[in-house]
Amino acid sequence: MTKAPAIRSLAPVLLFAAAYAVIAVVVTNSYYQLMLTLVLLWACFGLSWNLLSGYTGLVSFGHAAFFGIGAYTAALGQIHLDLSPWLLIPAAGVFGGLAGLLIGVPTFRLRSHYFALAMLAYPLALYYVFEWLGYQEVTLPMKRENAAAYMQFADPRIYTLLALALLVGVVLLTLLIERSRFGMALLAIKQNEAAAEAAGIDTLAWKLRAIALSGAVAGAVGAFYAVVQLVVTPVAVFGMLVSAQALTVTMFGGVGTVWGPVIGAATLIPVAEILHAELGARFPGIQGVIYGMAIVVVILLAPEGIFWKVRDFLRRRRPAEATPLPQAAPAPAPAAPARSDRAGAVILEVRGLSRSFGGLRAVQDVSFAVREGEILGIIGPNGAGKTTAFNLLNGFLRPDAGEVLLDGRDMVGRKPHVLCRAGVGRTFQVMRPFARMTVADNVVVGAYVRAASDAEARMLADDAIARVGLTAVAGRLAAELTTRELRLMELARALAGRPRILLLDETLAGLGPAEAADVVAAIRRLAADGITIVIIEHTMHAMVRLVDRFVVLDHGAVLVEGAPETVTRDPRVIEAYLGRKWAAHAAG
């Protein structure tokens, strides 16, 4: 990446910080000053939630766990060990990070709803534990001498400025992550975890990093909160409303963007506080009602948060120039080289592979070998076990029996990202684009597995995009592409990781003849470049001209194996496809 965009995104941060600092210095009313501090703290907390949930899409209802651990670290550390918050806030960050890892390791085994609900349990369990430990109300001791060393200032403006520094730090951290391999990996996980894993991303490792970082930020924010409020109670730091606060400010402002939590906190916190101050006496809980209503209205009008709504609105205001017409003119396909002389040594071998789902034997005792440089077609009628076979090959599923040998090494039980690193790339039958990302970014995700740096990944990605002929649309969002372009993009994503073997799952499905010819040409070019290709298809038509050899699956087992000419004339194949009558017909 060049430096220009980095500066362009830094400028608003610095402007915001400067403006906020000016306001903070001017405001003398201590109540408003506290509000200014709290806005920043809740924005930080929202950013911490955003780091995990906004970018990975795994909704956490339990961020209060980290917040509370941080708050109690600050309070108890000062009471029992007489340590200064200057030390305890970073320590709280460390504890929060550790808690993130401890929680993440078991909890990431769960998906979507289960993950969200399990997260709910941690802070609430901690809530009762801290109550039981006798920490119903912990007050930080006042330090008359040496107050600054204990972060106790008579002037509340200093807290606001410190919180502002914290916020700027967290914002920069988020921006840094957003632009790096880290952020790309998280976004890819959010959009499609399976595709991310197949593209060589170690999803568990990145998720753990995300939750550790998120927990660390939340812990530090919690500690700072304790220092500002001077009193810590279980309900104030572990309560459900704390977790809800992180979620609310972020979702209100915008999920998955650095500005979302800031906008959310800056809008909601003052509204709630002012309402409470003005009307709280006559209508206790009025701020909660208005708060709830604000959420409901925003969700109905701008379900992904204000930031995205405004951005989409602005985008619509200046159309045209941003979306150039696609002028994808793929290079003409080279003539198919003579088939027989391409095949080299065995690169991938499958022996006795079997897998059942309950009583259904999806794949039984399948064996075949793939030779370096060849195009192997796996065909068979619907339900023959083709996709299951691929899922076994690239590690999505574990076989009940059998071996998958890559260069003679058994790869059974390895995760998809490990296989991807070992050189097995794949595409999906149901396309799995990262819809909110540009074509270039989609492909970059696949490149990280081979790239040491962001720049190298970009290079690999550009190269892969060029090889499939999509350079003209590289800047567009994946959601705007046609089926043909999406297929090619998926091909490019798999290619960017420089695979030696490419598993293509029904890459031609849903394409018209002309489009299919385009994709076939692209595949041929890859084969000509020396990539071994295994392609699944249930229609034989386009395949006959493409592949060197067929493996025909039926009812999960290998029916026939051989050159296209022989396979298409084999009566057993005709029977599997068309039924016995036609087989007899063809034979006669």
Next chain:
Amino acid sequence: MIAGFAESFLQALAAGLLAGAIYGLMCVGLALIFGVMRVINFAHGDFMMLGMYAAWYLLTATGIQAVFGGIVGPFVAIALATPLLVLFGWLVHRTLIARVTGRRTAQLEGEGHYAQLILTLGIALILQNGGQIVFGSVLVSIRTPLSSSAWEIGPLWGDLVSIFVNKARVAAALVSVATMVLLALLIARTALGRSLRAAADNPEAATYMGIDVDRAYRVAFGLGAGITSVAGGLLALNYPFQPHIGLEYVIVMYAGVVLGGMGSIVGAFWGGMTIGLVQQLSILVLPTQLQNAAIFVVFLLIVFLRPQGLFGRLTERT
């Protein structure tokens, strides 16, 4: 010594079964909503709170107490509050929830959930705090003469062991089980139940079969609210409540629903029952303050060891 332990064990067991019967019903209401429409309703505890207040007002302000007397009256009030909550749930779904869920968003992965999560969170905030404005924050309860009397079971084993069960809780547990049975019959035997099951199983196929899936969702949401309102009313016979009570129980509900296998309605009942038992039996080994922490520990254990729930099957829709 042994007799003493046996006594406290049996006492806790009885308390657990009685609490569990009510928790079970609560969970069923939530499971109905989740099972049919895959919506995580954060406001469900607050629906229950509304049901409690509805029953309380019906009892004290409409003369039900005078007509039916102190023993039957509360149950009549609870029964009459139920349709109000069904209607309320139906309206909330129609005006709010339907706009972010249903067939239109069924295709959305990940991001589609955000909207409904935060929407119900917003509704929860409105109900809790609005409740505080409307109802005040003084504890109220639906008292019946049964609430303060008990049957003695025993003495067993000579004169050593005898346990006491509160009459109101026994009555509440029986009503709860009866409601559960009625609901099970409704789902298994009626056309309405069939449409609910079809909508839950495969909304798209159900639509092709001429089932109004959106209507099924509305019904499920209303019915879920009504069922939980019954449970709330029964709970109120023994526990005083205030507008924020929903928060305490929404956790119990989720724990029970997950235990039972998300989406399984009968499972949710047993899940709630398990939570009741865990909560009460943990008194034997843990300090009272950790009673609720025990629920979460069990909850987490189940989620990790058997994410499909104790009674559920793996029917993850992909």
